Amino acid sequence: MPGYTKTRLDLKNLPNWLTFLKEDLNLKALGLSVARLPAGKGYTIMHQHEEQEEVYMVLSGRGIIHIDGEDISLREGDFVNVVPESKRALKAADDSDLIFICAGAVSTGKYPKSAKSRALIDDGIPDYDNVPPWYEGNKKIAEINKRLKHEREARKE
Numbered sequence: 001m002p003g004y005t006k007t008r009l010d011l012k013n014l015p016n017w018l019t020f021l022k023e024d025l026n027l028k029a030l031g032l033s034v035a036r037l038p039a040g041k042g043y044t045i046m047h048q049h050e051e052q053e054e055v056y057m058v059l060s061g062r063g064i065i066h067i068d069g070e071d072i073s074l075r076e077g078d079f080v081n082v083v084p085e086s087k088r089a090l091k092a093a094d095d096s097d098l099i100f101i102c103a104g105a106v107s108t109g110k111y112p113k114s115a116k117s118r119a120l121i122d123d124g125i126p127d128y129d130n131v132p133p134w135y136e137g138n139k140k141i142a143e144i145n146k147r148l149k150h151e152r153e154a155r156k157e
Contacts, residue, residue, distance in 0.1 A: 009034060014099060018088040031104035037063065042091025049084040056080045063098035065090045074098065
């Protein structure tokens with residue numbers, strides 16, 4: 001069995017409302033959905049979460065996200081992080097569908113391991129000696145990886 005799952009959605013013909021990707025991608029630790037709100041339509045309820053932090057990423061269209069009494073305008077390229085306890089709902093603009101991705105996760109309290117980490121979940125295991133096929137034999141990349149490996153090892157000391 002491969003170590004990945006792939007699915008494809010036709011974003012131009014996405015069904016209205018939420019498309020959950022849990023089963024399509026065999027997800028175990030990340031809540032992920034794609035949504036299409038038709039022009040002028042939106043969530044019919046406010047909602048919040050017990051523990052789940054959510055990030056909304058607007059792929060196309062315009063609309064608003066209503067968070068704790070405040071309307072925040074949305075357009076293509078916007079990202080909004082919402083803490084679990086904040087009540088929220090989304091609505092498409094009257095003249096535009098709103099298509100967005102919603103990703104949610106629950107903190108385990110174990111990450112980040114380093115306060116200096118740029119990533120929230122800093123559990124990556126780089127293999128500086130194993131380059132992707134498209135960089136095999138590339139001496140410049142080999143030198144870059146050697147330098148990065150040395151810098152990482154120096155930080156651990």
